[in-house]
Amino acid sequence: MKFLLINPPVYDFACYDLWMRPLGLLRLATMLEKMGDVFYLDCMDRGEEGVSEREDEFGCGKFYKEEVEKPECLKGISRPYFRYGLKKGRVIEILDTFPTPDFVFITTGMTYWYPGVEEMVQMLRRRYPGIPIYAGGIYATLLPEHAKQRGVNGVFVGEDYQLLEKFLREITGKEVRITKIPFPRLEFLKRRDSFVLETSQGCPFRCAYCASYLLHPTFSTRSVEEVMEELDYFQDIGVKHIALYDDAFLFRPETHALPILKEIEKRNYNFTFHTPNGLHARFLNEEIAYLLKKTGFITVRLSLETSRKDLQEKTGSKVKNEELERAVKNLQKAGYLPSQIDVYLMLGLPGSEKEDLRESILYVNSLGCRVILANFSPIPGTPLWRELEEEGIVKEKMDPLWHNNTIFPLRLGWSLQEIREWRLWVKELNGRV
Ligand code: SF4
Structure with missing residues (x-):
């Protein structure tokens, strides 16, 4: 079984890496490795080519950004709006090195960062038609119905590892035992x-x-x-x-x-x-x-x-x-x-x-x-x-x-x-x- 895990780009007026790390996604990676092969794409890893703009002595810093058109409801705001993280072209290059997955899991952050989730879901739908995509994390937990409307097949709400065990069993048909909170699989990070x-x-x-x-x-x-x-x-x-x-x-x-x-x-x-x-x-x-x-x-x-x-x-x-x-x-x-x-x-x-x-x-x-x-x-x-x-x-x-x-x-x-x-x-x- 092949799993693709994704941390999507961020759309916002401002975004700074103040130790912003996809902890839940990397814990999920540890769990899924017991069930199959895991492939990992992190658009916000400042160790990835072209993502880091500048950084301080403790590992914080700026992300690469591109100004984008504001969504309709933000048109009246007199501040530029950006897409932060890995360039779209590089996202495709990385995905090209992976085999077609059986399942995709996308983590989500702030509720107002959903355009990054939407971007990834649309790209993945074109690339892997019919492959189930699931979302978890903060936005998916706080606004599950809104998240479902972004085109995912389902959302995992919360961070209860017993429930996650059940969720994974239901969607994959495979058993995974979680006896304690898994360590995050840091080997997937470039930095x-x-x-x-x-x-x-x-x-x-x-x-x-x-x-x-x-x-x-x-x-x-x-x-x-x-x-x-x-x-x-x-x-x-x-x-x-x-x-x-x-x-x-x-x-x-x-x-x-x-x-x-x-x-x-x-x-x-x-x-x-x-x-x-x-x-x-x-x-x-x-x-x-x-x-x-x-x-x-x-x-x-x-x-x-x-x-x-x-x-x-x-x-x-x-x-x-x-x-x-x-x-x-x-x-x-x-x-x-x-x-x-x-x-x-x-x-x-x-x-x-x-x-x-x-x-x-x-x-x-x-x-x-x-x-x-x-x-x-x-x-x-x-x-x-x-x-x-x-x-x-x-x-x-x-x-x-x-x-x-x-x-x-x-x-x-x-x-x-x-x-x-x-x-x-x-x-x-x-x-x-
Ligand atoms: S509920 Fe707890 S974590 Fe949240 S602001 Fe209050 S003290 Fe802090």
């Missing part, structure tokens, strides 16, 4: 110096804007042994920089993060670690801060979203200002400069005013930390989506292209020029800390 690690799935919190619960309805952790085995494998294959993909790495630290960090310390790995998803400031005690520093955590990001207390409570109470302040102090004691600590704030958080954002920015700046502004984008199925639906700001049938965080704030009264100015102001403040 392996940086990758991602997921030590837990889901999050016990229920923040009003977050999709964690929809993607992973229950919170689960992997054992320390399993995580260490995976890190040993990463080391053997040449990974140097690792981004934590966990949503709630620090939740109940005594039974999860602490034993993992202590074991990493003991093993003396040479990795640098990064936390682009943001850490829970509430759980960042002195011991954790010390271990983060000791084990090579370079990019330390904390999630705050807003410093307005009533909004913090209303959106899920994941953190309070005092908890952020304590976390920053603990990190400082451990040897981090405040300017090495990044704090996420949300631009356009529904229910907040521009003045609230100004105060939040000045508050984080007063702690000496750097602000990372993240534009709010609505995720179907979340409580904030439902609120916005009641207000008529989003609609069930709205084109997912409008979920894009670059442009969604326009629906909340922001202009692109204003967003640019706020970002410049934040850049200036960050430059002074």
Whole structure:
């Protein structure tokens, strides 16, 4: 049996490789290798010819891009729109080296990246008429019906490996046993110096804007042994920089993060670690801060979203200002400069005013930390989506292209020029800390 696995190109106004890796697809590759031959095409692998434009010391960087015509519903937006990743001609050259597959699996990311999925499905339909194509991943899970309308034969919703076992049995007629979360098959990547690690799935919190619960309805952790085995494998294959993909790495630290960090310390790995998803400031005690520093955590990001207390409570109470302040102090004691600590704030958080954002920015700046502004984008199925639906700001049938965080704030009264100015102001403040 032959399987073709695909990570499609991205269509967006902006796209930067901040440790963006198809973890689920590479885990699927490990599983499918037990059932047959796997062929892998990754349009976003910056190790592929012509995909990397520029990169930093920790494996992040720019993708090759081509300006493309905007889809009809985005025509009025005064920003160029691009296709990112492997050139179409190179995609065909790579596919030419593969035999005709029996099944194709496409991973999906953001809901508003569906044009890349559509492009691949159309190309594959012409090339392999009649071959079944399945989609999985974030977009396929959040909007399965929309994804099916892109021309795939079916979608796999979620990331439950027992369900995946059943799904694969049903479509292939073959048995595959999954006793633990498979390691990602990094040998398929052209560039392996940086990758991602997921030590837990889901999050016990229920923040009003977050999709964690929809993607992973229950919170689960992997054992320390399993995580260490995976890190040993990463080391053997040449990974140097690792981004934590966990949503709630620090939740109940005594039974999860602490034993993992202590074991990493003991093993003396040479990795640098990064936390682009943001850490829970509430759980960042002195011991954790010390271990983060000791084990090579370079990019330390904390999630705050807003410093307005009533909004913090209303959106899920994941953190309070005092908890952020304590976390920053603990990190400082451990040897981090405040300017090495990044704090996420949300631009356009529904229910907040521009003045609230100004105060939040000045508050984080007063702690000496750097602000990372993240534009709010609505995720179907979340409580904030439902609120916005009641207000008529989003609609069930709205084109997912409008979920894009670059442009969604326009629906909340922001202009692109204003967003640019706020970002410049934040850049200036960050430059002074
Ligand atoms: S704490 Fe973070 S990951 Fe968990 S629900 Fe809230 S935003 Fe999502």
